[in-house]
Amino acid sequence: xxxxxxxxxxxxxxxxxxxxxxxxxxxxxxxxxxxxxxIPMITRILxxxxxxxRPGVDPSLLTDRWEEIVGDPEIRxxxxxxxxxxxxxxxxxxxxxxxxNVITANKDLMAEHGAELFxxxxxxxxxxxxxxxxxxxxxxxxxxxxxxxxNNISEVMGIVNGTTNYILTRMSRDGMSFSDALKKAQxxxxxxxxxxxxxxxxxxxxxxAILSSxxxxxxxxxxxxxxxxxxxxxxRDVAYARELGCCxxxxxVARSDGESIEARVHPMLIPAEHPLATxxxxxxxxxxxxxxxxxxxxxxxxxxxxxxxxxxxxDVIETVRNIRCHCTGRVGCTCYRQLPVKPVEDTSSRxxxxxxxxxxxxxxxxxxxxxxxxxxxxxxIIQKNRQGDSAEIVVITDTVLERHLRDSLAIFxxxxxxxxxxxxxxxxx
Ligand code: NAP
Ligand code: HSE
Numbered sequence: 001x002x003x004x005x006x007x008x009x010x011x012x013x014x015x016x017x018x019x020x021x022x023x024x025x026x027x028x029x030x031x032x033x034x035x036x037x038x039i040p041m042i043t044r045i046l047x048x049x050x051x052x053x054r055p056g057v058d059p060s061l062l063t064d065r066w067e068e069i070v071g072d073p074e075i076r077x078x079x080x081x082x083x084x085x086x087x088x089x090x091x092x093x094x095x096x097x098x099x100x101n102v103i104t105a106n107k108d109l110m111a112e113h114g115a116e117l118f119x120x121x122x123x124x125x126x127x128x129x130x131x132x133x134x135x136x137x138x139x140x141x142x143x144x145x146x147x148x149x150x151n152n153i154s155e156v157m158g159i160v161n162g163t164t165n166y167i168l169t170r171m172s173r174d175g176m177s178f179s180d181a182l183k184k185a186q187x188x189x190x191x192x193x194x195x196x197x198x199x200x201x202x203x204x205x206x207x208x209a210i211l212s213s214x215x216x217x218x219x220x221x222x223x224x225x226x227x228x229x230x231x232x233x234x235x236r237d238v239a240y241a242r243e244l245g246c247c248x249x250x251x252x253v254a255r256s257d258g259e260s261i262e263a264r265v266h267p268m269l270i271p272a273e274h275p276l277a278t279x280x281x282x283x284x285x286x287x288x289x290x291x292x293x294x295x296x297x298x299x300x301x302x303x304x305x306x307x308x309x310x311x312x313x314x315d316v317i318e319t320v321r322n323i324r325c326h327c328t329g330r331v332g333c334t335c336y337r338q339l340p341v342k343p344v345e346d347t348s349s350r351x352x353x354x355x356x357x358x359x360x361x362x363x364x365x366x367x368x369x370x371x372x373x374x375x376x377x378x379x380x381i382i383q384k385n386r387q388g389d390s391a392e393i394v395v396i397t398d399t400v401l402e403r404h405l406r407d408s409l410a411i412f413x414x415x416x417x418x419x420x421x422x423x424x425x426x427x428x429x
Pocket of ligand 1: 082
């Protein structure tokens with residue numbers, strides 16, 4: 001390495017992703033110079049607990065004192081893989097103010113404070129790169145910001161949470177219970193420290209906020225995204241989906257006609273022959289529709305130590321190249337519009353409704369009449385599982401406005417002949 005320039009790097013966090021980044025730095029160490037013309041080297045690692053055993057990690061690199069990193073003028077790149085909003089936000093702002101380039105996998109932060117962080121990066125002329133924050137190892141941020149920059153993008157849709165995709169796959173393919181599948185996903189390092197954000201769809205919503213902001217050049221934050229998770233999906237819904245030739249996936253969907261944006265995350269029945277139906281386990285996939293490229297699909301591992309580290313290392317190499325060419329901060333915030341986000345009531349979809357009803361003449365007619373009177377057209381009705389004076393009915397609707405469906409459901413809840421609304425799931429198409 002004599003005579004070759006070294007770029008000191010601080011790694012904040014040494015958990016699942018930080019451990020993967022550390023390992024990949026070791027694997028790549030001889031190839032950094034030929035790839036980037038300089039050698040990024042981890043010289044400091046920030047952790048919370050200095051006593052935790054860290055096999056294979058040089059203990060002299062560890063610190064629990066942020067001041068040692070932000071106050072070290074030699075450090076040119078800070079990789080933030082601690083997670084959460086604070087203190088990560090403050091540390092990133094301080095690092096940028098100190099002229100350090102920042103690479104982060106933190107979707108919580110980018111989905112809520114992206115504008116503030118970009119403004120700080122622009123002010124200091126530093127790189128702020130976040131490829132790992134969406135869909136783990138899949139290259140999607142840079143392709144959308146750069147390779148697809150010549151398009152008007154009208155749709156971004158995909159499976160962007162590995163944990164829920166893993167759970168739904170194991171429930172459907174292996175008949176595993178929800179809780180066993182979640183436990184396994186945690187063991188494999190896919191789930192967040194608190195898996196509620198995975199299971200309730202918030203993790204996917206954060207990623208969709210980031211993707212929509214880039215796709216439509218207009219800032220979308222977490223609060224703009226309508227979110228429903230998978231915790232209410234039952235084995236029975238999965239079995240009906242199979243009977244209907246579909247599978248259940250947690251989808252993130254964002255569309256724009258150039259005037260407004262719709263952004264939502266929810267479970268959906270998708271036909272078994274749809275390409276997304278074949279995306280299983282912790283794999284993620286993102287579809288992008290642009291007016292020039294037409295359809296483009298990105299597929300890969302959306303979580304886990306090395307796939308996520310792959311995205312981080314790509315950002316490190318990009319930053320090293322930019323440092324060498326004195327052009328950090330070249331691609332910053334790309335939001336140059338301000339489009340409103342539509343309320344979910346104004347969006348349209350097909351729906352699967354599963355209800356427990358009284359088993360007597362006239363009930364089906366009443367259900368059909370409520371739906372019809374509220375502008376909800378029925379595509380299919382299935383009735384089975386008659387037990388005593390109860391029956392289960394499943395209604396598949398045509399494409400209807402969400403507000404019309406909600407009006408119908410409000411009436412159903414007041415009707416004694418309808419004993420339970422067991423499931424309301426959107427259907428693709
Ligand atoms: P993790 O396993 O919980 O690791 C977090 C690491 O950060 C730990 O080493 C912890 O230190 C350290 N840390 C946390 N708070 C700290 C603080 N206040 N000060 C100093 N160190 C602190 O988390 P992870 O799964 O690696 O996720 C890290 C980030 O990557 C998150 O933003 C996550 O959303 C994102 N991400 C994760 C994945 C994935 O597959 N896991 C994929 C893409 C993106 P100790 O070791 O001392 O506890
Ligand atoms: N918990 C996330 C997932 C990790 O399951 O996809 C990647 O962000």
